[in-house]
Amino acid sequence: MVIPSQVLSFVQVSPLIDCVSVQEVGFENYWTTLIVSYLKEGVLPEEKEATRKLKVKAACFILIKDILYKRGFSRPYLRCLGPEEADYVTREVHKEICGNHSGSHLLIQKLNMTRYYWPTMQKDAHAYVMACNKCQRFGNLIRVFVSDNGKQFDNDTFRDFCSEQGIKNHYSSPAHP
Ligand SMILES: [Zn+2]
Numbered sequence: 646m647v648i649p650s651q652v653l654s655f656v657q658v659s660p661l662i663d664c665v666s667v668q669e670v671g672f673e674n675y676w677t678t679l680i681v682s683y684l685k686e687g688v689l690p691e692e693k694e695a696t697r698k699l700k701v702k703a704a705c706f707i708l709i710k711d712i713l714y715k716r717g718f719s720r721p722y723l724r725c726l727g728p729e730e731a732d733y734v735t736r737e738v739h740k741e742i743c744g745n746h747s748g749s750h751l752l753i754q755k756l757n758m759t760r761y762y763w764p765t766m767q768k769d770a771h772a773y774v775m776a777c778n779k780c781q782r783f784g785n786l787i788r789v790f791v792s793d794n795g796k797q798f799d800n801d802t803f804r805d806f807c808s809e810q811g812i813k814n815h816y817s818s819p820a821h822p
Contacts, residue, residue: 675727676764677713684708715762723762731763735773744783749774 680703682688689696707714707722714722726734738755749771756766763769774780 677725677727680706681708681713684713685711721760723760726761726763728763731761731766731769734759734761735769739770739773739777739780743777744779748780 679688679690679699683699683703684706685708690699705716706725707716709722713725715725716722735752735756738759739752742751742755749767752770752774753767756770
């Protein structure tokens with residue numbers, strides 16, 4: 646599996662690595678808590694149905710040196726993140742793609758390459774892009790131009806937008822000085 650260098654570089658230099666202990670056992674609201682207590686100490690819920698569900702779910706995870714990973718068939722284990730770290734990773738990866746016309750699709754794609762996992766990754770990525778003014782403006786604009794049969798990216802509105810955003814336009818030709 647190829648991981649883009651920019652993703653790797655921020656993972657390596659980020660303080661996230663030092664904060665690993667934060668996502669270990671303990672935080673009550675973390676989605677990982679029940680799974681970790683079960684894998685580590687065999688703690689099971691009182692209810693039968695909840696126990697069954699937890700066991701099924703926990704089979705997809707593995708605890709290595711107190712860190713929870715999600716197993717995969719043909720991919721490396723994905724390190725499970727609690728909400729704060731998930732938020733941090735989303736923010737950092739979003740910086741790379743902010744303003745890109747692919748919107749949340751690209752963010753989700755890039756997040757999938759980070760080897761981290763949390764259950765609401767897709768939803769969070771979508772919400773993040775929706776909440777980002779720059780992503781929204783660019784995304785809407787691209788939709789308008791793509792529907793413009795071949796004249797996309799080649800008119801005054803788009804030029805204005807580009808200069809406003811500090812984007813050099815590379816499509817200028819003698820016909821459109
Ligand atoms: Zn953005």
